[in-house]
Amino acid sequence: MNGVPSIVVDKLVKRFGGFIAVNQVSFEIRSGEIFGLLGPNGSGKSTTIRMLCGLLTPSSGCASVVGFDVARQAEEVRQHIGYMSQKFSLYNDLTAIENLQFFGGLYGVKGRALDERIAWALRMAGLAGSEQLLTGELSGGWKQRLALGCAVLHHPKVLFLDEATAGVDPLSRRQFWELIHQMSREGVTILVTTHYMDEAEYCNRLALIEEGRIVEIGTPTEIKQTSIKGDLLLIECSPLGGGLAAIKQAPGVLEASVFGAALHVVVSAGRQPLTELPAFLAARDVRVDRIELISPSLEDAFVSLTGSRALSGESFQ
Amino acid sequence: MNLRRTAAMSRKEFTQILRDPRSLVIAVFLPLIQILLLGYGARLDANHIPVYVLDQEGSQSSQALLKAFQASPYFDVINAVNNYHALVRAIDADQCKLGIVIPWNFSERLDDAGRTSVQALVDGTDNNSAQLAEGYAQVVVATYARNVQLDWFARHGLSQQATSPLSVDYRTWFNEDLESKNFMIPATVALVMALMGALLSSLTIAREWERGTMEQLISTPVTALEIMVGKLVPYLFVGLIDAVLCVVFAVGWFAVPFRGSLGAFFFITTLFLVVILGIGYMISVATRSQLGASQYALLVTLLPTTMLSGFAFPIDQMPAPIRAFTYIVYSRYYVTALKRIFLSGAAINDLIPEIVALTIYAVVIGFFATRAFRKNLQ
Numbered sequence: 001m002n003g004v005p006s007i008v009v010d011k012l013v014k015r016f017g018g019f020i021a022v023n024q025v026s027f028e029i030r031s032g033e034i035f036g037l038l039g040p041n042g043s044g045k046s047t048t049i050r051m052l053c054g055l056l057t058p059s060s061g062c063a064s065v066v067g068f069d070v071a072r073q074a075e076e077v078r079q080h081i082g083y084m085s086q087k088f089s090l091y092n093d094l095t096a097i098e099n100l101q102f103f104g105g106l107y108g109v110k111g112r113a114l115d116e117r118i119a120w121a122l123r124m125a126g127l128a129g130s131e132q133l134l135t136g137e138l139s140g141g142w143k144q145r146l147a148l149g150c151a152v153l154h155h156p157k158v159l160f161l162d163e164a165t166a167g168v169d170p171l172s173r174r175q176f177w178e179l180i181h182q183m184s185r186e187g188v189t190i191l192v193t194t195h196y197m198d199e200a201e202y203c204n205r206l207a208l209i210e211e212g213r214i215v216e217i218g219t220p221t222e223i224k225q226t227s228i229k230g231d232l233l234l235i236e237c238s239p240l241g242g243g244l245a246a247i248k249q250a251p252g253v254l255e256a257s258v259f260g261a262a263l264h265v266v267v268s269a270g271r272q273p274l275t276e277l278p279a280f281l282a283a284r285d286v287r288v289d290r291i292e293l294i295s296p297s298l299e300d301a302f303v304s305l306t307g308s309r310a311l312s313g314e315s316f317q
Numbered sequence: 318m319n320l321r322r323t324a325a326m327s328r329k330e331f332t333q334i335l336r337d338p339r340s341l342v343i344a345v346f347l348p349l350i351q352i353l354l355l356g357y358g359a360r361l362d363a364n365h366i367p368v369y370v371l372d373q374e375g376s377q378s379s380q381a382l383l384k385a386f387q388a389s390p391y392f393d394v395i396n397a398v399n400n401y402h403a404l405v406r407a408i409d410a411d412q413c414k415l416g417i418v419i420p421w422n423f424s425e426r427l428d429d430a431g432r433t434s435v436q437a438l439v440d441g442t443d444n445n446s447a448q449l450a451e452g453y454a455q456v457v458v459a460t461y462a463r464n465v466q467l468d469w470f471a472r473h474g475l476s477q478q479a480t481s482p483l484s485v486d487y488r489t490w491f492n493e494d495l496e497s498k499n500f501m502i503p504a505t506v507a508l509v510m511a512l513m514g515a516l517l518s519s520l521t522i523a524r525e526w527e528r529g530t531m532e533q534l535i536s537t538p539v540t541a542l543e544i545m546v547g548k549l550v551p552y553l554f555v556g557l558i559d560a561v562l563c564v565v566f567a568v569g570w571f572a573v574p575f576r577g578s579l580g581a582f583f584f585i586t587t588l589f590l591v592v593i594l595g596i597g598y599m600i601s602v603a604t605r606s607q608l609g610a611s612q613y614a615l616l617v618t619l620l621p622t623t624m625l626s627g628f629a630f631p632i633d634q635m636p637a638p639i640r641a642f643t644y645i646v647y648s649r650y651y652v653t654a655l656k657r658i659f660l661s662g663a664a665i666n667d668l669i670p671e672i673v674a675l676t677i678y679a680v681v682i683g684f685f686a687t688r689a690f691r692k693n694l695q
Contacts (some may be wrong), residue, residue, distance in 0.1 A: 055694045075540070081536070085532040088529075089532055093332075101328075104325075105325020175429065187494040
């Protein structure tokens with residue numbers, strides 16, 4: 001089962017007037033794979049997912065999901081997918097079980113199979129016994145697991161999760177990812193979009209996307225290794241701004257940027273930065289409190305690949 | 318069309334109606350309020366018009382005429398004044414709508430078989446009431462005059478037949494007492510159906526967009542047709558319940574006769590609801606906002622139904638271009654059918670033109686409505 005492409009995307013383009021939201025995007029996702037689209041808000045992640053669900057028509061290029069063309073066979077595609085959109089989108093004025101019954105009906109699940117799936121979804125969401133509560137009264141984590149339950153009642157082969165964990169507390173996020181991994185083990189292909197770095201680490205493979213283009217595809221480890229051309233240093237210094245300006249002039253420094261209260265600096269491999277740089281900075285009135293060699297994170301990789309810092313922001317559209 | 322999916326859609330929509338206070342108000346209270354308000358308020362006939370009199374003569378004859386006014390159900394003679402200024406002041410102060418002036422030589426001229434007249438001062442601020450008051454006053458005076466005339470002939474030994482070669486007897490059919498409520502209230506049913514149906518259905522698609530549930534909905538295999546039918550069936554159901562409510566109120570409370578067939582009533586009401594719900598649905602698809610949709614719905618349904626359907630203004634008396642325009646106002650056919658079902662006892666086969674017209678409307682609107690909504694985010 002693994003190895004067969006479940007989603008094939010080939011030179012997909014989406015234009016809104018003069019704006020190109022998705023630009024020549026291509027990738028393949030194997031069955032049972034968890035594939036992440038990682039990028040800042042407005043980079044084209046949601047637009048890509050919406051095209052794959054048949055909710056938006058591609059301007060050019062093509063894509064297929066479990067063998068069906070998303071533009072010409074959108075209804076067939078919808079039989080086999082589950083989708084959780086960016087915003088919570090169940091009916092707040094229905095109870096938990098009414099939402100499940102409704103989506104079960106739309107997906108054509110019936111009789112005992114539906115009863116069993118609803119019971120499963122309620123257990124999974126931690127709502128067994130609370131199924132008569134109005135959905136609007138549930139807290140974020142519950143709502144989100146209920147939405148997941150609604151989206152997979154019909155055992156879809158492919159699951160699309162668009163920023164599915166936005167606004168959910170960390171514990172609920174971890175529980176949610178456990179459920180995702182379990183479905184992946186059962187053979188469900190999963191495409192997620194996220195701008196959380198820790199979530200990206202959960203994916204089997206990632207595509208980094210910026211301004212509608214894919215800048216890198218690979219496993220999280222591959223991306224981290226290949227994107228940083230040199231050694232990565234963490235430097236705590238004061239003043240921070242002055243340090244950043246100064247260090248960009250230092251010999252052997254390829255990139256430097258602010259990460260939290262420290263600098264992440266990429267230097268050419270093979271130099272002696274741990275001794276050279278403090279002296280270089282001290283000569284320019286910058287005091288170095290701490291300097292050490294670190295292994296790159298996905299965020300470092302992203303910054304290095306795109307020159308963008310937007311990813312670390314928590315802004316919403 | 319998959320019945321299971323359509324049923325799931327209907328069930329969800331119905332549950333939401335029951336949980337949404339605003340929908341419940343539109344579905345249940347609005348029709349009740351409308352029929353009560355219009356049943357009591359929108360009457361075109363006037364009763365108990367307050368009258369002041371100035372009897373300058375004070376004779377037996379003048380008193381007889383005033384008694385005729387007093388006896389009429391249309392008038393209440395509430396005061397007698399003794400000069401003209403007091404009468405004018407009473408009208409200015411809105412103490413009466415009508416002032417009757419009987420001249421000092423009234424009986425003298427009557428006895429001479431000469432012509433005489435009484436003066437009526439009418440408050441014309443409300444044109445409709447003024448015309449009615451004037452009309453009723455003429456009837457009272459004419460009746461009195463005829464009696465005087467007959468009396469005069471009798472006293473001069475002439476027979477009635479010789480002097481009245483021709484008289485016209487009116488007989489009004491279907492609304493024997495010419496009570497305006499009897500044709501207003503059946504037409505109110507059209508107003509209730511139009512308002513309730515269009516308002517509720519105009520919210521359905523817009524609500525999904527506004528609450529952000531549309532994206533999830535259209536990512537499922539449910540088709541556009543199933544969404545439309547599934548969403549509108551509960552409103553058709555609510556509409557028919559409201560129709561029953563209207564008939565019960567019209568007959569039980571306002572004592573309007575219902576002489577036609579109930580089958581014809583429900584059949585043509587269903588047709589009308591299909592048209593109205595289709596219009597509301599298309600508005601909802603087009604606007605995507607509940608507020609905008611409800612305003613358009615009022616504009617497109619309430620306005621033609623009140624102004625151009627024969628509800629308040631008789632179509633026969635409209636200028637020719639507007640009269641021609643009413644033929645494309647769908648409510649006109651329903652209002653006509655309602656009046657005929659309630660008052661003239663029409664059955665289905667008496668209403669073929671109305672049924673054909675509404676069926677054409679239902680088919681055309683159904684055709685466009687099924688194509689209006691696309692499962693797409695663009």
